[in-house]
Every structure is written in structure tokens, then in C-alpha cells.
Amino acid sequence: MPELPEVETIRRTLSKLVIGKTVADVIVGLPRLIKAPDDVMQFVELLKGQTIREIGRRGKFLLFCLDDYVLVSHLRMEGRYGLYRTGDEVEKHTHVIFRFTDETELRYKDVRTFGTMHLFPKGQEMAGPPLHKLGPEPLDEAFSAAVLKERLERRKTKIKPLLLNQEIIVGLGNIYVDEALFQAGIHPEKTPDELTDDQWEKLHVSIVQILQKSISLGGSSIKSYVNGQGEAGRFQHTLKAYGRTGEPCFVCGTLIEKFVVGGRGTHICPNCQPRN
DNA sequence: AGGGCACCTCGGGCGC
């Protein structure tokens, strides 16, 4: 489940592998993944001859910056990239192959086919979906407890679904929201008007610390995630709430509980994260 | 605005 730390890790590993390579051909096995341009043949033709200059990230999106175009890629649940040699056996669930001029190729695999790719002329990628409405980057210097509070305080719904909303803040998914709320001692069903200034501060610090620590450990490998070189992350060994249902809280020993909030499996310590 | 479902596949768990 790639969230910000996993996408950032993939960005860093892939950068070392494919920057400077030139696209010779593209094979699209599942046209449904290509959302722009409308015509998949055009997607292929526009990419031919383009060299990858840089790989960026915006929230959970990877941005492959080419000479004249930007390829915006979202991995959703289980998308992954890997560099292969032309002629290597094509593994199951490989849906897009970017064949380079040097006999290597970048392959996109996605078991659940939820991932998306948009190709835009350079400079137009922020003008429309899927990037145009995204909220601030939590690891930008400009992001603060005050910004977080300002963006949330007039909303009436529960804090957890708000933190998952990429228009409010980008990068958090189910795992890191549960971890941040645990570290901040905030119940996921609290509404913004119930939070104290101290809790806004704790929530901001928790979000930043958890994302930074996970990036430093190469992300979390819960089920299927690997970086651009097929390597697992290590942050999953440090999780304190997510996936620990029925196990004792590391802080107080109370058993971690799981229930559904906003349709998402949610893990809390009922003692450290009181409802009232 | 917010809740709920659809999208999709696999694997685990449960029932017979």
C-alpha cells in the first residue's frame, strides 16, 4: 500500500536506475490504466524518443519528467516498478513496458489494476486531474500545526477520514494515519472542533516524524510493497497500532482494538487514544 | 459535504 514514504523510496531507487534512459517503445497490455491522453496509441507515440530527465513526487504520485512530457503515475494499492533486460521473462500482472534504447526496460506490474497513468505536455500537469486539487506536502517547511488546524478546523467530520483526504494534506494512507493518531494520542473519531492546541501540535509533529522515519527505513512492506529494486522496507517492524489488533500497547499494555471508521480498518489503543 | 459503493485480485479463513 504505497503511501508517501513508499512512493518517495521508489522515486529515489528508480532515479538511480532510469534517469538518462531514452524510450524506444512502449507496450501497453492494459489500456484501461492509461487515463490521458484518451488514445493509448498517442500515449505510446508521444513517449517514443523521450529521455527521462528527473523523477519527482507529488503526494502519492510519481512524476517521470521527460524532455517534453510528464508521466504522472499512481500505484494505488499494489502497483510496482522494476527494471528488467529486454528478453527477461515477462512476469504475471505486467501491464505496461517502457522499452529503452539500451536493451533494458522499465516494467509496471499491478495485481489489482487500480493504478493510473496520465501523460501531459510539460507544464500542463498541474492544471487538471489528478494533481490540481492536492493539498500541501507534509514534509514541506511550510507545513505546520497552524496550517493543519486552519485546513481542518471548519470541517465537521471525523479526523481520520479528513487526514486521508488528499485535498487537505497529501501522502497519508491508512497505515500512517493510524500511526500518527496513535502517537498523538487522538481518537480517530474525534472531530476537529474537539482538538486542543496541544493536540494539533502533537498531531503535526507525529505526522512529520512518522513519515520521515519511514522514509529513512525505506517504507513499510505490509503485503506487496517493494522499492524500485525489489527490496522490502523496514518501517513495518516499528508499527505501534496498525495491524496489532489484540496485541498489548507498547506504551500502556492495553490491548489494541480494531474497528471501522469511514469504511477503513482502524487500529487504536483505547487507553492512549480516549474517545472523550 | 459526507457516506457508501465500485473498481480489482488474491489469499486467508471458515464451513461443510
Added chain:
DNA sequence: TGCGCCCGAGGTGCCC
């Protein structure tokens, strides 16, 4: 014990 079925996993878009 083995097989088969159902459901849970969750990021996001869309519909109501």
C-alpha cells in the same frame, strides 16, 4: 483433511 466459496485488504472516484 481437503476443497471451495466468500470476504477483507484499501486509494480514489463517482454517485446520491
